[in-house]
Amino acid sequence: MGKVVDQYSVLPVAKAMQVFVYVASQAHDVTLTEVVQALNMPKTTVFRYLQTLSAAGLFAHDVVLDRYGVGHRFRELARIDDIHHTLRSTADGELDDLVDSFRQTVNLGVLAKHEVVYVDIREATRTQRFQARVGHRHPMHSTSLGKAIAAFLPLETIEQLVSADFEQRTYRTLTDSRTFRRHVEETRKRGFAIETGENEDGVTCIGVPIFDGKGYPIAAVSLTAPDNRMRVIIEQAAEALQGAARRITASLPPVSLHSSA
Amino acid sequence: MGKVVDQYSVLPVAKAMQVFVYVASQAHDVTLTEVVQALNMPKTTVFRYLQTLSAAGLFAHDVVLDRYGVGHRFRELARIDDIHHTLRSTADGELDDLVDSFRQTVNLGVLAKHEVVYVDIREATRTQRFQARVGHRHPMHSTSLGKAIAAFLPLETIEQLVSADFEQRTYRTLTDSRTFRRHVEETRKRGFAIETGENEDGVTCIGVPIFDGKGYPIAAVSLTAPDNRMRVIIEQAAEALQGAARRITASLPPVSLHSSA
C-alpha cells in the first residue's frame, strides 16, 4: 500500500477518493455500511462523502434501495477522456511522422465551444517563434484548424459561428461572414482548409479535420509554414495530413459526445 | 448551474470535484493557473487539490511540464465501470426473460478475488427466502455461479482456489479438493455447472459463465430451484441460461482487466 497522501494532500479529499475508488470498483451498487466496513471509516464521514459525490453527479444515489453507484457525470468524463486519450495517443505518432517529413510546425487542435484549443504542438525549428501554446484558444475563423472543423459542422452550428464577432487578428483576417461562409464551402469541397496570414502575418496553414465515432468533426491537424515554403509543399502536405487524419479518425472509439440527432 | 453542495456536502471534497471535472474534461493536460482562472479559485487551494488527486493516482502530474492530466487510476476505474455497467445493463433484460420463462430465482454474480459477489438477484416468489443479497459474497466451491466461473479459469488460478480452505455450508458441500477438481472438469465439458444442496439444503442451482472481451470468465448467471422442480426443467433451463450468457458476453467491451498473458 503506497501512501495516498503527501505533504500537500488535503485529507478530506484524499479520504473521499478512497471511497470513490472503492465504490467505482464494485460491480454492484453499494450501501453505506458496506463502504464503512470495507474502508474502516466512521459512518458519518463516509455518509457525507457519499452525499457530496452524489451531489456532484459523480455518484448516483438510489434513494429507494439506499445504494450508491457510479453516476452519469463519471461516465460522461470517462467517455470524454477515452476519446481525448485515444486522439492524443494516435496523433502522437502521426505528428512525429509529419514533422519528420516536412520539417515544419504541426498542430493538433480540438473543437471546444466555438473555439479551437491547441492540444499538441510540434515546432520543427526553434526559430519558429510564432504559434500558440498547448491549451491556448484561437477563434475558428482565423485558423486552418478551425476552418477545417467548421467546414464539416452541421449548418445550424456554422450559422451560430458566423453570428459571433470575428476578431481581426491581422489585416487579412476574415471579418465578413459572407467570405467566411465561402471559405467554409470551398474547404469542404477541397477536403482541407487553407489559411494565409489570417492568424499571423507571413504564415500559411493547412488543416484537415478529424471525426469522432459518429462522424462529428471534433479535432483537426494542421501544418504551418512560411508562405513561400508552403507554396512548394502544399500538395504533398495536404495529402499527408489527410492520411494522418484518416488514421486518427479510424482509431477513435465508436461513440460521440454530440447528440447526432 | 445546479448547486453542487447540499446539506451534508463537505466543502473541500465538493470543490476538489469541480477541479476533477474540469481537468478531466480538457483534451490537453492543464497547468495550475489554467485551472485557477477557469474555476476562479485561490491558487493555493487548487494546488493542493491537484496534488491530492495526483497522489491518489486519479491524476497524473507531469513534473517536467508542470501539467496535470487524467491518471492511470481513473482510466482503470473507467474500464472497470464500463464492463460492469454493460454487464448489468445487458443482463437486466436477460434476467427478466429467464424469470418469466421459469418462475424461479435467477442470479447474476461476478468473480471478485476468489469469491463470488452477487450483483443482481431476481426472486420469482416471495416465499423463496433462501438466497443471498446484492453485494454478498459466497465461496466459489459451493455455488453454481462459482463453479461455472472456476471451470474456465486458468489452471494456475484453479490451483490457488483448491489450496484454500473449503468452508462447509451444508453436509453436501464439497470439502475435498479432488472432488472439486472433478466437478470443475465435468462442468467444463458439460458447459454449465450444477450444484445440488451444497450451498443450501434442498436447493439446486445451475450456472453458466460470462466472459469478458478477452475470454476471461468474469461473471456467471444461475438459476435456483427446489431439487424436485429442477429435475424437470434442467435441460431447458441450461439451454436458456447459455443463450443469455452468450448474448451478455457478446455485449461486453473488447477489453479485459486480467493480463491475458
Place this chain on the structure above:
DNA sequence: TCACCTTGTTTCGTGAAGCGAAACGCAGTC
C-alpha cells in the same frame, strides 16, 4: 403483534487542519 436489530439520518461541541494572502524563488523572455 410486539420487540429487536440493523441501517441510515441528525445533532452538536471540539479542535484539528483547511484556507488563502502574501512572500519567495525560479525560469523563460525581451
Place this chain on the structure above:
DNA sequence: GACTGCGTTTCGCTTCACGAAACAAGGTGA
C-alpha cells in the same frame, strides 16, 4: 540583466470537518 509569470512555501486565523452518540425507520423473527 531586469522583468514577468508561474509554481511553491510559509504562516496565522478561524472555519468547518469530524465522529460519538442519540434518533428514526424499516424489516425481521419470535
